[in-house]
Amino acid sequence: MAARLTVWYMQIVASLTDPAQAAAAQAQGAQIIELRFDLMDGDPVEMVRQCKKRCALPVIATLRSAQEGGRYFGSPEEWAQKIAPVIPFVDYVDVEQPFAREAGPVIAAGRAIIASHHEAQMMPLHVLFVLEQELRAYGDIPKIIVTPNNEDDLIDLIAFTRAAKKPICTGVMGSSFRYARAILPLFGSEFVYCHTGVPTAEGQYSVEEFVALAKLLA
Numbered sequence: 001m002a003a004r005l006t007v008w009y010m011q012i013v014a015s016l017t018d019p020a021q022a023a024a025a026q027a028q029g030a031q032i033i034e035l036r037f038d039l040m041d042g043d044p045v046e047m048v049r050q051c052k053k054r055c056a057l058p059v060i061a062t063l064r065s066a067q068e069g070g071r072y073f074g075s076p077e078e079w080a081q082k083i084a085p086v087i088p089f090v091d092y093v094d095v096e097q098p099f100a101r102e103a104g105p106v107i108a109a110g111r112a113i114i115a116s117h118h119e120a121q122m123m124p125l126h127v128l129f130v131l132e133q134e135l136r137a138y139g140d141i142p143k144i145i146v147t148p149n150n151e152d153d154l155i156d157l158i159a160f161t162r163a164a165k166k167p168i169c170t171g172v173m174g175s176s177f178r179y180a181r182a183i184l185p186l187f188g189s190e191f192v193y194c195h196t197g198v199p200t201a202e203g204q205y206s207v208e209e210f211v212a213l214a215k216l217l218a
Helices: 002-009 019-028 044-054 076-089 097-102 104-108 125-136 151-163 180-187 207-217
Strands: 011-016 032-036 059-062 092-096 112-118 141-146 169-172 191-194
Touching: 011 019, 011 207, 019 032, 019 044, 019 207, 032 044, 044 059, 044 076, 059 076, 076 097, 076 104, 092 097, 097 104, 097 112, 112 125, 125 141, 125 151, 141 151, 151 169, 151 180, 169 180, 169 191, 180 191, 180 207, 191 207
Parallel strands: 011 032, 011 191, 032 059, 059 092, 092 112, 112 141, 141 169
Antiparallel strands: none
């Protein structure tokens, strides 16, 4: 029964590189839109406006750094300057741990913070719990994405997800353990990031695929 409730409250995030995809994402079953500004050209504010014209879903603003798998190469101060104009128009802002000192304007605007950390390796369980506390100190929803090396690592990630304070978002990088993206929501991961035709990360399911998986697992 607990697993059923967890899947039911999980939210499917459509991670987009083009705001024109927002209508399709909503129609396919997405519940939140993520705009990956590091993968898009143009005025971010106009992109948010275009997105909101096409759908009624909440929007996450993300400017993912190269160190964590994205294409933003600037400093934390430059990150803050780039993200500032869109803060009034979105519902969530993804703030990576190195940018935590720049979270003040997001907090002042009353927007929810997804406090994120992406790691190209697995971390020991005790380190995951410390990281969760560090992310929760400035954010509303910690997002911890790791790269398991084997099944034992994945079991540890599942155990962490189950035991961590909620809300929590966990996931994996790469395609080796792609199925973990479907399993982690069973144990309490808040969001699952999907695509609508153009993946923003290796191993992502499409929104349509994940909607079908969620129905099978519920």
